[in-house]
Amino acid sequence: MYAEILVEIRSKHIDKTFTYHVPKELEPEIAIGKRVLVLFGSQKIEGYVLGLKNESDIETKDILEVLDPDPVLNDEMLELGKFLQKETLSSLSSCYSAMLPKALKASKKANINKKEITYLKLTDDVEELRKKVTSSSQQEILALFKEESAVLKKRANQVSASAVKTLLNKGILIEEKEEVYRYQMPTEEQEAPKKLNAEQQHAFTEITNSLNHSQVFLLHGVTGSGKTEIYLNVIEEVIREGKEAIVLVPEISLTPQFVKRFSARFPSDIAVLHSGLSDGEKYDEWRKILRHEVHICIGARSASFAPFTNIGIIIMDEEHSESYKQENAPRYYTLDILKKRSQTHSCPLILGSATPTLDSMARAGKKIYTYLPLKKRANAALLPDCYLIDMAEEVKSRHPIISRDLECAIIEKIHKKEQVLLLLNRRGHSTTITCSNCGYTYRCPHCDITLTYHKTSKNLRCHYCGFTKYIDESCPNCHEKSLNYYGLGTEKLEEYLTNIFPTARIVRMDADSTANKGMHEKIIEDFQNQKYDILLGTQMISKGLDFPNVTLVGIIDADASLNIPDYKSNERTFSLLSQASGRAGRSAKKGMVYIQTFQPENYILQCVQKNDFAKFYQYEMRIRKTLKYPPFYYLALLTFKSKEYATVSEESRKAKEFLEEKLDPTTIILGPSTANMFIVNKIYHFEILLKYRFDDKLMSTLKELDELLLLNKKVTMDIDFHY
Ligand code: ADP
Ligand code: ZN
Numbered sequence: 001m002y003a004e005i006l007v008e009i010r011s012k013h014i015d016k017t018f019t020y021h022v023p024k025e026l027e028p029e030i031a032i033g034k035r036v037l038v039l040f041g042s043q044k045i046e047g048y049v050l051g052l053k054n055e056s057d058i059e060t061k062d063i064l065e066v067l068d069p070d071p072v073l074n075d076e077m078l079e080l081g082k083f084l085q086k087e088t089l090s091s092l093s094s095c096y097s098a099m100l101p102k103a104l105k106a107s108k109k110a111n112i113n114k115k116e117i118t119y120l121k122l123t124d125d126v127e128e129l130r131k132k133v134t135s136s137s138q139q140e141i142l143a144l145f146k147e148e149s150a151v152l153k154k155r156a157n158q159v160s161a162s163a164v165k166t167l168l169n170k171g172i173l174i175e176e177k178e179e180v181y182r183y184q185m186p187t188e189e190q191e192a193p194k195k196l197n198a199e200q201q202h203a204f205t206e207i208t209n210s211l212n213h214s215q216v217f218l219l220h221g222v223t224g225s226g227k228t229e230i231y232l233n234v235i236e237e238v239i240r241e242g243k244e245a246i247v248l249v250p251e252i253s254l255t256p257q258f259v260k261r262f263s264a265r266f267p268s269d270i271a272v273l274h275s276g277l278s279d280g281e282k283y284d285e286w287r288k289i290l291r292h293e294v295h296i297c298i299g300a301r302s303a304s305f306a307p308f309t310n311i312g313i314i315i316m317d318e319e320h321s322e323s324y325k326q327e328n329a330p331r332y333y334t335l336d337i338l339k340k341r342s343q344t345h346s347c348p349l350i351l352g353s354a355t356p357t358l359d360s361m362a363r364a365g366k367k368i369y370t371y372l373p374l375k376k377r378a379n380a381a382l383l384p385d386c387y388l389i390d391m392a393e394e395v396k397s398r399h400p401i402i403s404r405d406l407e408c409a410i411i412e413k414i415h416k417k418e419q420v421l422l423l424l425n426r427r428g429h430s431t432t433i434t435c436s437n438c439g440y441t442y443r444c445p446h447c448d449i450t451l452t453y454h455k456t457s458k459n460l461r462c463h464y465c466g467f468t469k470y471i472d473e474s475c476p477n478c479h480e481k482s483l484n485y486y487g488l489g490t491e492k493l494e495e496y497l498t499n500i501f502p503t504a505r506i507v508r509m510d511a512d513s514t515a516n517k518g519m520h521e522k523i524i525e526d527f528q529n530q531k532y533d534i535l536l537g538t539q540m541i542s543k544g545l546d547f548p549n550v551t552l553v554g555i556i557d558a559d560a561s562l563n564i565p566d567y568k569s570n571e572r573t574f575s576l577l578s579q580a581s582g583r584a585g586r587s588a589k590k591g592m593v594y595i596q597t598f599q600p601e602n603y604i605l606q607c608v609q610k611n612d613f614a615k616f617y618q619y620e621m622r623i624r625k626t627l628k629y630p631p632f633y634y635l636a637l638l639t640f641k642s643k644e645y646a647t648v649s650e651e652s653r654k655a656k657e658f659l660e661e662k663l664d665p666t667t668i669i670l671g672p673s674t675a676n677m678f679i680v681n682k683i684y685h686f687e688i689l690l691k692y693r694f695d696d697k698l699m700s701t702l703k704e705l706d707e708l709l710l711l712n713k714k715v716t717m718d719i720d721f722h723y
Contacts, residue, residue: 001021001022001028001030001052001053001054001366002019002020002052002053002054002055002056002060002100003019003020003021003022003030003036003049003051003052003053003063004017004018004019004022004049004050004052005017005018005019005020005036005047005048005050005063006039006047006048006050006092006093007040007045007046007047007093007106007447017050017051018038018040018047019056019058019063020036020060020061020063021056021060021061021063022052022061022062022063022252023063023077025061025321025462026063026065026066027300029066030049030052030066031049031071032046032049032050032052032065032069032075033048033049033053033071033072033075033077033078033079033159034049034066034067034070035047035048035049035066035067035068035072035104035515036048036049036063036064036065036066036431037063037064037065037067038061038063038064038157038503039061039064040326044064045065045106045186046106047480048073048096048106049332050078050137050143053536055140063254066234066639068104070290071347072100072104073096073100073307074307075097076309076341076344077096077099077305077307077718079336079344079675080099080305080340080341081095081096081099081610082095082256083273083340083650084098084099084125084330084332084337085330085698086324086329086537086665086719087238087332087721088329088331088332088696088701088719089702089703089719090330090331090334091331092366092601093106093369094330095330095453098326098332099305099328099567100305101273101282101283101286101302102282102283103279103280103282103283104283104286109519111434114179114283114284114287115179115181115182115280115284116177116178116179117152117154117177117178117179117180118152118153118154118175118176118177119150119151119152119153119175119178120150120152120153120164120168120173120174120175120176121149121150121151121173121176121178122142122145122149122158122172122173123171123172123174124172126146127668128705129142129172130142131417132170132172133167133172135163137160137163137261138160138163138166138167138677139160139164139416140158140159140163141156141160141163141164141167141173142167142172143665144156144159145603146476146648150176153175154563159347163284165257167180174327176321179686180283181281181285181288182278182280182281182284183272183277183284183285183591185259185263185268185270185272186260186263186268187263188260188261188263188264189264190264190265191227191261191264191265191723193232193233193236193265194229194378196226196229196230196233197226197376197378198373199221199225199226199373199375199376200374200378201231202306202372203217203219203230203372204230204233204234204370206370206372206373207230207234207313207348207350208237210235210348211237211238211241211283211312211313211336211347211348212346212347213217213257213346213348213566214342214345214346214347214349215342215345215346215348215349215368215549216339216348216349216350216351216363216368216370217348217349217350217351217369218353218356218360218361218363218364218368218370218371218372219351219352219353219372219374220353220354220361220371220372220374220613221352221354221365221373221375221423222354222374222375222377222383222582222611223582223583224377224378224379224381224597225374225375225376225377225378226374226377226378226379227317227356227374228317229378229429230553231315231317231350231352231353231663232261232262232265232362234313234315234350235247235266235296235313235478236265236266237312238313239266239269239295239296239312241312242314242493243295243310243311243312243313243347244295244296244297244308244309244310244311245295245296245297245312245314245315245319246296246297246304246306246308246311246313246315246338246341247262247296247297247298247299247301247303247312247314247315248298248299248300248301248304248314248315248317248324248338249298249317249318249336249427249435249527250300250317250318250323250324250543251274251300251323251543252319254368256521256524256525257545257546258298258660259272261297262296262298262517263469264461265665266295266296268294269294269296270294270296270297270298271285271286271288271293271294271296271297271298271300271306272285272297272299273286273297273298273299273300273302273303273306274299274300274302274303275300275595276517278521279713285297286306286307286582287388289306289307289308290307290521292309292474300323301324301326301334302320304334304337304338304341305337307550310345310400311341311345311347312345312347313347313348313349313350314341314342314347314348314349314350315349315352316334316335316338316349316350316351316352317352317353317490317548318352318543318572319335319351319352319353319355319356319357319360320353320355320356320357321577322572323670325493325722328370330723331491331719331720331722333722335351336533352367354578354579354582355574355575355578355579355718357571358571358617358620358621358630358631359481359630359631361617362621362631371387376580381585381588382585382591382595383585383589383611384553384581384584384585384591384592384595384711385591385592385593385596386581386592386593386595386608386609386610386611387405387589387592387593387594387609388595388597388605388609389403389596389597389600390596390597390600391403391596391598392598393435393596394398394596395708399486401488401493401602402496402497402554402556403501403594403596404514405594406554406594406596407440407500407511409552409554409592409594410504410534410552411501413533413551414501414504414534416551417530417593418549418550418551418552418589419527419530419532419533419534419535419547419549419550419551419552420534420550420552420553420554421534421535421536421541421547421550421552421553421554421578421580421583421584422493422497422534422535422536422537422553422554422555422556423536423537423538423541423542423553423554423556423576424489424490424493424537424538424556424560425486425493425538425539425557425560425561425576426487426488426489426490426537426538426557426560427452427489427511427538428452428453428454428461428489428490428491428512429452429453429454429455429456429485429491429492429530430452430453430486430487430488430489430492431448431450431452431453431486431487431488431489432450432485432486432487433451433460433483433484433485433486434483434484434486435475435477435478435480435482435483435708436482436483437475437478437480438475438477438480438485438486439474440475440477440478440480442460442469444462444464444465444467445467446465446467446679446681446682447462447464447465447467447509447643447677447679447680447681448460448590448677448679449677450463450582451467451469452487453471453485453489454491454512455491455492455495455548456462456512457512458470458471458504459471459660463606464677464680464681465680487488488556488557490508490510490536490537490538491508493536493556494506494508494536495547497534497536500532500576501534505531505532505533505534506532506533506535506536507523507526507527507532507534507535507536507552508535508536508537509523509524509535509536509537509538509540509541510537510540510542511538511540512566513537514540520540523535526544527547528547530664539576539580541580541583542576542579542580542583544581545583547583548589549589549590550583550584550585550591550707551584551585551590551591552584552591552592552593552594553580553581553584553591553592553593553596554581554592554593554596555577555580555581555593555594555595555596556595556596557597558573558595558596558597558605559597559598559599561573561576562599562602562605563564565676566676567624567627567629570604570620570623572658572697573604573605573608574604574607574608574620577595577605578608578611578613578644579609580593581595581608581611595608595609603619604616604619604620628691629666631690632693633668633691633693633695634691634692634697634721635688635689635690635691635694635701635721635722636689636690636692636702636719636721636723637688637689637690637719637720637723638652638655638687638688638689638690638702638717638718638719638720639675639685639686639687639717639720640652640655640672640685640686640687640715640716640717641685641686641715641716641718642684642714642715642716642719643682643683643684643685643714644684644714646687647714647715648684648686648715649672649684649686649713650710651669651673651684651686651709651715652672652688655672655688655705655709655717656669656671656681656688657674658701658705658708659688659690659705661703662697662701662704663690663692663695663697663698663701664692664694664695664696664697664698666692666693666694666695667690667691667692667695667698669688669689669690669694670688670691671686671688671689672684672686672687672688672690673686673687674687675687689723702719705717706719
C-alpha cells in the first residue's frame with residue numbers, strides 16, 4: 001500500500017503530496033486525515049495522509065510512524081482546507097495548520113499530550129489482601145481503601161511511595177488512568193429563558209423556520225436589544241434536535257460575561273476555544289468536540305474550524321469586528337469559512353451586530369441575507385444622550401485633554417457613586433518626543449514612524465516592529481535637556497486623571513496593562529464589583545462589556561481613528577464610537593456620552609451622536625460607490641516586500657505590467673506605490689491595489705504571478721483579498 005503525504009514545509013514551493021510506501025505493520029493503522037512521520041531528504045518530518053493507493057510507479061521511502069490513533073482531519077476538514085487554499089492562494093499545509101490546534105498540527109515542536117490522573121485499585125477483597133501484607137506502611141496504604149474503591153496514586157505516594165511500588169509489583173494493587181481536562185468552565189447558576197418580546201420573537205421564528213437550510217440572517221440590533229437572548233433560544237432548539245452549535249465572538253477573553261450566560265443556560269455542554277487558553281487546554285477542548293461530549297463551541301476565529309459533524313446553527317456575534325480577519329497567511333476571512341460550513345451542514349448562519357458592515361447591509365438590501373432588525377432595547381433601558389464637544393474651544397480654555405463638560409460630568413458621576421468609561425484608542429504615554437532646541441525627533445531605526453514613549457517601563461517603543469530603547473533625559477543630538485512629549489496615550493491620560501481627580505479610583509486597560517494572563521478578567525471583574533470609579537482604555541473597553549453602573553462614557557480623541565488614511569476609517573470610527581457609546585446606561589439609569597473632537601461638523605460623528613445608522617449607511621455607501629470601493633468593488637491588495645529598495649520597486653513595476661496584460665480590462669490596477677508603512681523592520685513595502693467586479697482571469701493570473709515571483713528569492717508578495 002502507498003500513501004500520498006502532504007508534508008508540512010512552510011513554503012509555497014513544496015505544496016504537493018509525495019508518495020510513500022506503507023510498511024505492512026502500519027497498514028492497519030494508516031488512514032486518510034492522520035499524521036505520519038516520514039523522511040524528507042535527510043530530515044524526519046510530519047505530514048498529513050491525503051490519499052491511499054495500492055500501486056506506485058515510482059520508488060518510494062517507507063512511512064516511519066503513524067502518529068494519530070484517530071484522524072485529525074475529517075472529510076469536511078480536508079475539503080475545507082482545499083477551499084481555503086483556493087480562496088487565499090496560500091499553501092495547503094499552511095491552511096491545515098491554521099485549522100488545527102497546535103497539538104494536532106503536523107510540525108516537529110508540539111509535544112502536548114492528554115493529561116491523566118492515576119488511580120490505584122485493589123485486585124481482591126481488602127481483608128484477603130491484608131493477610132498477604134506485612135509491613136506497616138503497606139498496611140497503612142490498604143487502609144486507605146476502607147472508604148474508597150479507587151485511591152489517587154498521588155495520595156498513596158504521600159504515605160509511602162516505595163510501599164506503593166511493592167504493592168503494585170506484588171499484584172495487590174493495579175493502576176488505572178483517567179483523563180482529565182485542563183480547562184474547567186466556571187459553573188454558573190442556571191438561568192431560565194426570558195420571554196421574548198415581539199421583535200425578538202419574530203427573529204426567532206424566522207430563524208427556527210429555516211433550521212434545515214443554509215441561509216444567512218443579519219440580526220441588526222443596538223447593544224442591549226436582546227440578540228444574545230435570541231442566540232440562546234435558537235441553540236436550545238438546535239440541541240433539542242440533537243445538533244450542534246458554533247458561536248463566534250471577536251475576543252472571548254474580553255467577554256467573560258457572554259460565556260457565563262451560555263454556561264448558565266447550558267451547563268457542561270460547552271467547549272471554548274480562544275487565545276487565552278494554554279496549548280494543553282485548547283487540545284482538551286478540541287477533543288471534547290471530537291468526542292461529541294459537548295454540543296456548543298464558543299470561541300474566537302479558530303472556533304470556526306470546530307470539528308463538529310452535525311451542525312445545526314452557526315452564529316457570528318459582532319460580525320463587523322476586524323478580528324475575524326486573519327492577518328497572516330492564510331489571510332482568510334472567518335465569514336467565508338462559516339458560509340461554506342453552513343452550506344455543507346445545511347444550517348442557518350446568524351450574523352449579529354449593532355453596526356453591521358456595509359457589505360452585510362448591502363447583501364441584506366439585495367435579499368441575499370434575511371434582514372432581522374431589533375430596534376428597541378430589550379430590558380427597556382434608554383439609549384444614552386450623546387454630545388459632541390468642540391476641542392478647539394477647549395484648547396483655548398486650557399482643557400486640551402478633558403473638556404470642561406466632561407470634567408464636570410465625571411465629578412458628578414463619581415459623587416453619585418456611578419461609574420465612568422473613557423476611551424482613548426492609543427496606548428503608551430506620548431507618541432512623539434521632540435527636542436525643542438534642535439528639532440530632533442525619536443524615530444524607529446527600522447520603520448518609518450516615531451517611537452511611542454511608555455512611561456511605566458521608561459522606554460521608547462515601535463508599535464510596528466517592537467523595537468525598544470531606553471530614553472535619555474537629554475536630547476541624543478544636541479544634548480540639551482529640552483525634550484518635549486507630544487501626543488496623548490492611555491498612560492498620559494491616566495496620569496492626568498490622577499492629578500485632576502486625586503480621590504477617584506482609576507484603572508487602565510490596554511495591551512500593556514493586560515499583558516499577563518488573567519489581567520483582563522481581573523480588571524473587568526474589579527470594575528464590575530465597583531472597586532474603581534473610572535475605567536480608561538483602548539478599544540478593548542468598547543467590546544461587549546456590560547456594566548450596569550456605567551452612566552458616563554467619554555471618547556477622548558474621536559479624530560484619532562477618523563484620520564487614518566484607509567477607506568474603512570469612517571466605518572471603523574462609526575462602529576467603534578457606537579459600540580463605546582452603547583456602554584453607557586445599560587440598565588435603569590440613563591447614560592451620557594461625550595465625544596471630544598476637533599471636527600464637530602464631521603458627518604460621521606454627527607451620525608454617531610444621533611445614533612443614526614441608516615444615515616451613516618447612505619452617506620458612506622455614496623462615497624464607496626463614487627470611489628469604487630467595497631461593497632461595489634472587490635479589492636485585492638498585493639504587497640511586495642524586499643530588503644532592497646531597487647528590487648522591490650522594479651519587481652512591483654514588472655508585476656503591474658504583467659497584470660495589465662492579463663487581467664480583464666474592467667479591473668482597475670492602482671500603483672505600484674509605497675505602502676502606508678513603507679519601511680517596517682528594514683524591509684521596503686510597495687503595494688498594488690486591484691479593484692474588480694467580475695474577473696474570470698483574476699485567480700489564475702495572481703497564481704501565475706505568485707509563481708513567477710517565487711523565482712526571485714529577494715522579493716516576496718502577499719495577497720490580501722479582504723483588505
Ligand atoms: P445584546 O446581545 O443585543 O446586547 P442581550 O441579549 O444581552 O442584548 O440583552 C440585553 C439585556 O436585556 C440583558 O440583560 C438580557 O438579559 C435582557 N433581555 C434580553 N431579552 C429580554 C427579554 N425578552 N425580556 C427581558 N429582558 C431581556
Ligand atoms: Zn520599528
